[in-house]
Amino acid sequence: MQTENYIIEINQITKVFGEKTVLDDISLKIKRGEFVTILGPSGCGKTTLLRLIAGFHAPTAGNISINGEDITLVPPHKRPVNTVFQRYALFPHLNVYDNIAFGLKLKKLTKQQIDRKIKASLRMVGMIDYEDRDVDSLSGGQQQRVAIARAIVNEPEMLLLDEPLAALDLKMRKDMQLELKEMHKNLGITFVYVTHDQEEALILSDTVVVMSEGKIQQIGSPTDIYNEPINAFVANFIGDSNLFDGLMLRDKQVRFCGVDFECVDEGFGEGVPVDVVVRPEDLYIFPTSDAAQLTGTVQSCLFKGVHYEMTVLYNDYEILVQDYHPYQPGQEVGLIIKPADIHIMRKERMANVFAGKIVDDRHVEFLGRTFECPAISGVEAGTTVRVEVPFNGITLQANEEDGTLVGEVQSILYKGDHYHLNVLSDWDEQVYVDTNDVWDNGDRVGIRVVGEKIKILTP
Amino acid sequence: MNRKLSVLLFSRKAWVFPYVAFAALFIVLPLLLIVGFAFTDETGAFTFENFSNFFAQSEAIHIFVYSIGIAIVTTVFCILLGYPAAWILSQSDMNRSQTLVMLFILPMWVNILVRTLATVALFDFLRIPLGEGALIFGMVYNFIPFMIYPIYNTLQKMDKGYIEAAQDLGAAPWQVFLKVVLPLSLPGIVSGIMMVFMPTISTFAIAEILTLNNIKLFGTTIQENINNSMWNYGAALSLIMLLFIGITSIFNSDDKEHSNEGGGLW
Incomplete structure (x- = not known):
């Protein structure tokens, strides 16, 4: 059977926090022993996905199975996975040895077994003489190593790493990348690695999963992703x-x-x-x-x-x-x-399409506002319609009050002679804009719609 | 105004003066007076008699030990009742916990005597006799906010990442609590103990009111002696209590050096 090759299968996972959909219908299968990187800009849902695998969140919809067994509702302490946290989360009241021993002691191993395993894992991360050290006295890189040792000592079937190198300086990061790769080879277990660093993803992984806005954009080998990006986002994000x-x-x-x-x-x-x-x-x-x-x-x-x-x-x-x-x-x-x-x-889309409602023969309502538009004939007021606005039919204003509604710039693609922006309006709908002006991610902008460019698509 | 004077007046150091004066007048001087009175007799001659009197009187020592016992029992009850409360507070979302913290703090706005008298009224109403039980109830009731608040503080500041890390490493909820949450909230508990234990040793009003003066605490003894103009003996007793509290707090501060976050009101 094909499924036996997969250690984890994620089926149509959706996760909603409050009003915000963080993961939108994610499906992913990971092969046993693979080094998989989940890559995406901050806020794309990659960490949430990892936390779902670890068990810290329950999905709103969908299920996750490990080794063919549905573990969607299994609490984290009963899952055969261990996590290396972004901020290490080493227990400050325990020294290096006891931090690493934490999981082993819970498993009721004998002192000798624990000792042997800890020694082996410390050797693996190159921290042999640090057993008795206070974790607070270690440098960032050393803490990172202890965090890795604490996870791998439990011999999990799958190791989850949440941007483990993000806090390290460049040189340190490069060294650790090589060591992680080496560790993956020696341990032979599955690594699921979350990062926003595309270079790191290309260097480390067997498979890269590119995510954006809660959706998987592309899954493939590093060379595939680099050479055959599936859309403009992936192309721009990788390299x-x-x-x-x-x-x-x-x-x-x-x-x-x-x-x-x-x-x-x-x-x-x-x-x-x-x-x-x-x-x-x-x-x-x-x-x-x-x-x-x-x-x-x-x-x-x-x-x-x-x-x-x-x-x-x-x-x-x-x-x-x-x-x-x-x-x-x-x-x-x-x-x-x-x-x-x-x-x-x-192209993912040719123009903005919004759900709208006819107000009268010169006005249409969408994005929670009423806009003047070219004369509409033959459509009754109150009819729901689809409204199409081309990317250049929307202008952005530096002054929020100058716009009909307000939004935040979420991503920017440079298209050689203009920028293609993705703006999340306060109405919570994405607005795509072509502009020659330079904006930054996170800019708050006023959104204006050019009346003449609005096209009503009658249902 | 000459320059030197203005520099003196407006320099930051000058602002300290009122506080130093206040501390000298109302803290240092009284302490010196206590020491002075404790080592003198009524005529003002130097003596150790006050102390030897105390150690000779089995009743005084008995009260002292009993007071410490009551203080320990109160503190233990405060921990047992306060910790879960602090835990619940730290777990609830921001707005709700603010309200809850408020509710816990609210009784503190009422004067301690009024509260204690109200407790007496309540016990009378419920026909529960006053005495040791009432005393402990009153003490716990009065001092529990001082236990809850520092523990709540440390629990709230605690990185939730530690809890997740423990779960991730295979700890069931009760193991997470015993092995991570409890040790990490120790500084808060220590602060709470200081806040509760020290004042409970020296209370007298609560004991007087809630036991109809049947049970004497050390604070009561001191107060009686001072009231009866036995200043020297009273001062000696105060000094003994001060030393005892001082020793316990030194013992505590040892612990606090390691935990950078005391997190309490202390």
């Missing part, structure tokens, strides 16, 4: 990327930046808007010549240790290029993109 709005002209032919390119993707249909991703290292840059597909001017050039990172301005598009050879700002350069390096992704 550096150039993201453009494109138009699929026909199979193997795409237009973006106002230029037609040959590509390798098929089956999107003709004249379909798509998202296009080109990795900066996949662009060929050279002194301008007839061979160039795009000819632009270098705007900036930064030395990044191994390569140079340059921005090239082509018409209004900023294109990020990485190359071993520097081109100085002001220099005219040519760019070529190979068909195989153009990644085409279906």
